Amino acid sequence: MQFPSPVSLQWIAELIHAKLVGHVNAQATGINEIHKVEPGDLVFVDHPKYYDKCLNSAASFIIINKETAVPEGKALLIVDNPFEAYCKIADHFRPFEPSHKMISDSAVIGEGSFIYPGAFIGNHVRIGKNCIIHPNVSIMDHCILGDHVIIQAGTVIGSDAFYYNTKKDRELWYKKMPSCGRVIIEDHVEIGAGCTIDRGVSHDSIIGKGTKIDNLVHIGHDTVTGKNCLFAGQVGIAGVVKIGDGVTLWGQVGVSKTLTIGANTVVYAQSGVKNDTEGGKVYFGSPIEEAREKMKELVWIKRIPLLWEKVMGKP
Amino acid sequence: MQFPSPVSLQWIAELIHAKLVGHVNAQATGINEIHKVEPGDLVFVDHPKYYDKCLNSAASFIIINKETAVPEGKALLIVDNPFEAYCKIADHFRPFEPSHKMISDSAVIGEGSFIYPGAFIGNHVRIGKNCIIHPNVSIMDHCILGDHVIIQAGTVIGSDAFYYNTKKDRELWYKKMPSCGRVIIEDHVEIGAGCTIDRGVSHDSIIGKGTKIDNLVHIGHDTVTGKNCLFAGQVGIAGVVKIGDGVTLWGQVGVSKTLTIGANTVVYAQSGVKNDTEGGKVYFGSPIEEAREKMKELVWIKRIPLLWEKVMGKP
């Protein structure tokens, strides 16, 4: 999340009761989690395993639970519980804002757009021109829709990320990480009925121009899809996935987190994508292989009894 | 879609600025896409690959982008862009009709039926007797429910088909085909929570009498199911599928488009149906095989190491 305007580190250190060391007079431009950091960002780290990754990332300012050497040009904000410090900052800049009616006064709805009764439009939502928002759709705070977007009934845009701070040595293993990112839906996108598109944890989930999504599709936090993609019914895409232009995922395909799917990839129904894909190829299987190879494999399996008979004799 | 009453071809030719040739004084009774045409229907074709199929189909009147011989007793409506002509006709007879409240004045709701608050009932919807429509259900325009139907919370009846005119040489690859069909739900059907049932593109999607559907099930456009079917949770059925009576699909089964599933077919959980099935058999796997054969295959795979050792020696 970018701050509305740059914020002094000293102010932030006071907010979270941190010891500030290094480049103490700097200003932070935003706060992000480690998957998506940029220069000027605050980030947090609380596990020794990730200290180095975090200190050496693009992030300028690190909230950390250890006194350590400050990387050049950066600053550390030392606290006992970096996760709670992160939550405190996120909540300060993106506080819970209750909604008291179905369409928020702070929502902006473009000319020619029609909102069916039963649709919920949250605070600070922006909807472009000539959109249709069907009944019982929920568009949560801060999400942005372009022009000519259609959202069919029952779909949820901007649900929170499924993203938790995990420690198995406490009573509650999973603590909710606040989702301060948004969902951005570009022009001419159509999203089917009963879908769920999570907002980014700290960045944005983006659905590229002209992409068409069937019913009951789930798209995880911080995932970015290209233009002219086609996702059939019940596809599930985990968080932080990058999908190129013109990608086709057939029904019930699953895509694991943090992958990159090359442009014009085609994945056949019910496949499970567990690794990056090159562009322009056709895949099948769980885990996927190139469809042609996978089809041959199915034939080879059918030949085992013949092989057995030749080697072992009639069963 | 059938027209409310027969419409003269000359009137239609004028509406879409077509050159009319052949049986020019005829009247069209409806408009359909090529999967579902009947005599008296208008149909469109814009790709040379499908010219012959379309000209030789049951359709009487063909909107086409080529001057060609007129099949006997038929008429051609020649235009530059048959897809846009089709959309124009569909929009004329099934225009977008906004809804301004949760239950449309034009909806008819039978005696003894109860509509929970939060349910949306669109224009021209007909609901029979003794139905229960749970909260946050959306029943879109023109859909028809029989008697003793239960629709659980959050379900969407009559979402648009996932059906696009596709051309990859323009900026927007996918153009929405208007869905002017309906969903028809027969007596004693129960549909679980969070399901989505698409309307037909030009015909009707039909759920047969006494069929029971679990939660989060997706059923595609123009799909017709028999009586007394049972679809467990998260089943996904693509468009234009014909399902016989008494078919059981267990959880997370997927069925590809335009298939015919024979009566009393049983498909085990997570299977993928990619071909027609004969009636009365039990299937498993993705793609499916008869369950007994597929189970044997799993055993054969377990024997590869033994075979390997015999042929190649101890690994």
Added chain:
Amino acid sequence: MQFPSPVSLQWIAELIHAKLVGHVNAQATGINEIHKVEPGDLVFVDHPKYYDKCLNSAASFIIINKETAVPEGKALLIVDNPFEAYCKIADHFRPFEPSHKMISDSAVIGEGSFIYPGAFIGNHVRIGKNCIIHPNVSIMDHCILGDHVIIQAGTVIGSDAFYYNTKKDRELWYKKMPSCGRVIIEDHVEIGAGCTIDRGVSHDSIIGKGTKIDNLVHIGHDTVTGKNCLFAGQVGIAGVVKIGDGVTLWGQVGVSKTLTIGANTVVYAQSGVKNDTEGGKVYFGSPIEEAREKMKELVWIKRIPLLWEKVMGKP
């Protein structure tokens, strides 16, 4: 379902026109279906195949369509149609109660909890403190939420069980069994968007403390999950499953009915769980095997062509 207070068997026999034999002066404390019976319970059986199971179960009082010896200390309620007798009792104690507004007057909502507009809160629902119920959520009658529970948009809590009395020799094969159980959600549970959690047929479905559930997850009737479980997107769990503490199910996993999943089990994405699992192990495949074994199997399959060449010669 437990009755509000014990009910005399004679009163019940009159309600369902049963012949009462055995311990006729007893009082029943509740009514349950055979999966979940306890002493003091009424239960029904209508198929000779299950007579013995039912007569020897923990249930004290059996509604049955046969004159037979009464097990010691028990009573029989003999009727022609035990299923309809069961429905009559269930309907008497848990009658259909219409809702006329989005939040029932009989619902109790704790301090600090926020209900978004568009959310439906049924009769006798109890919601604890500091919960957030997002828009277009449906929480059906009698369900109970603890403190600090978050339910994201579009989710349904307390949909009816997918559970039918099945007889294929009548016109309607499937008759709805009334669901008189509840859903109980413990403290600090978070449920994503577009999920569906069925109530128990006669007992309760329970989501254990601190469990986190992603979007579009389906959980069946009478299923009980432990604490600190994590269910990723599009997981489907059938009815009457017992899930231990700390279980992780990755995306699109399916779990069959009436299984027991041991504590700390991990199941990789798209797997199908068809048997009980021991605790603390990692599984993969459909049907699942231990992940390490399943991975080896994938490697063995790749070796078939080599084996073929050695035995059969170059293809």
